[in-house]
Amino acid sequence: xxMVRPRGGGFCYSKAEFATMExxxxxxxxxxxEGVVFGILKEDGRIDQRRTKMIRRIIDGCEAxxxxxxxxxxxxxxxxxxxxDLGITRVLTSGQKDAAPEGVELIAKLIERAKDRIQxxxxxxxxxxxxxxxxxxxxxRQIHLTAWEKLRDRSTHANxxxxxxxxxxxxxxxxxxxxxxxxxxIVEGLRxxx
Numbered sequence: 001x002x003m004v005r006p007r008g009g010g011f012c013y014s015k016a017e018f019a020t021m022e023x024x025x026x027x028x029x030x031x032x033x034e035g036v037v038f039g040i041l042k043e044d045g046r047i048d049q050r051r052t053k054m055i056r057r058i059i060d061g062c063e064a065x066x067x068x069x070x071x072x073x074x075x076x077x078x079x080x081x082x083x084x085d086l087g088i089t090r091v092l093t094s095g096q097k098d099a100a101p102e103g104v105e106l107i108a109k110l111i112e113r114a115k116d117r118i119q120x121x122x123x124x125x126x127x128x129x130x131x132x133x134x135x136x137x138x139x140x141r142q143i144h145l146t147a148w149e150k151l152r153d154r155s156t157h158a159n160x161x162x163x164x165x166x167x168x169x170x171x172x173x174x175x176x177x178x179x180x181x182x183x184x185x186i187v188e189g190l191r192x193x194x
Contacts, residue, residue: 001065002028004038004055011041011069018051025058035062037092039069046073047082056087065090068124071103072096080110083118090119092144099125100134100143108138128182131189145186149179 095103
């Protein structure tokens with residue numbers, strides 16, 4: 001999956017930002033991505049159906065995943081039906097809460113409402129100890145998580161006077177990679193939930 005998002009901070013985009021999204025979606029398709037992850041809203045937080053339809057046309061033949069922009073829509077059930085009508089294949093959601101474990105009730109309702117018309121992908125703040133409960137309570141068939149571990153590369157310590165631009169946020173000697181152990185814990189939690 002390739003994320004198409006021209007900037008952080010909201011989901012209502014200018015003409016130039018949307019043009020960037022169109023080009024990025026085309027590039028993802030050209031690179032043979034299985035799908036494109038995106039989300040476009042109007043100023044009032046509702047789905048921008050016109051622009052969503054335009055991106056959907058560009059990625060025709062690929063999966064279309066509407067990301068957590070969904071979580072700030074004023075009426076999640078209206079938004080769900082609109083996304084179904086637009087041919088979106090999957091919605092990433094925390095159940096309109098900060099984290100999926102808090103939004104599990106809405107996630108379950110969305111899955112029930114969606115039936116087999118669209119996939120609901122719980123995501124946001126899921127840790128190994130949440131997996132079994134989320135799967136049992138929502139009957140979801142998939143989850144989205146971030147499984148990073150922080151590692152240190154001390155090669156930058158030889159000369160502490162160099163700060164690569166001043167502020168060390170993030171620190172120059174820290175980087176992230178997928179935490180295989182955490183992924184294993186999640187997989188085991190999913191097996192137990194079956």
